[in-house]
Amino acid sequence: MTPRFRLAALLLPALFSASLAAAPVSDNPRVELDTSMGPIVLRLTPERAPITVRNFLQYVKDGHYDGTIFHRVIPGFMIQGGGFTPDLRQKPTRNPIPLEARGGLPNERYTVAMARTSYPNSATSQFFINV
Incomplete structure (x- = not known):
């Protein structure tokens, strides 16, 4: 069964969940965020x-993002989600993953990246979309 990641947007914060398209990991999988303002499709x-991709897809498959919110929204910069429920309770996560910056993927408009603390190898479930 394909996990659903539904995004029922409130003004702020936006509540969401996601669906994973059927493409295998090696074929640039897509994750669809269904929002009240239309879908957002992430191509990984x-x-x-x-x-990073395996980590993100495992959170999607586990339903981790169901019922979470975009808790940080900075107009013209980014939206961040994947870690908090609507009542701002932080969801438990798996161990952090290492930074894969060597891949040459810049933080450009409409790209997605994992959120981190000031420590480079600290990404877990939270992600952000550059807007």
């Missing part, structure tokens, strides 16, 4: 960030 690049 496992050939450039394999650990």
Whole structure:
């Protein structure tokens, strides 16, 4: 069964969940965020960030993002989600993954990346979309 990642957008924060398209990891999988303002489709690049993509897809498959919110929204910069429920309770995560910056993936408009603390190898479930 394909996990659903539904995004029922509130003004702020936006509540969401996701669906994973059927493409295998090696074929640049797509994750669809269904929002009240229309879908957002994320195309992932496992050939450039394999650990990051596997991590993100596992959270999708586990239903981790169901019922979480975009808790950080900075107009003209980014939206961040994947870690908090609507009542701002932080969801438990798996161990952090290493930074894969060597892949040459810049933080450009409409790209997705894992959120981190000031420590480079600290990404877990939270992600952000550059807007």
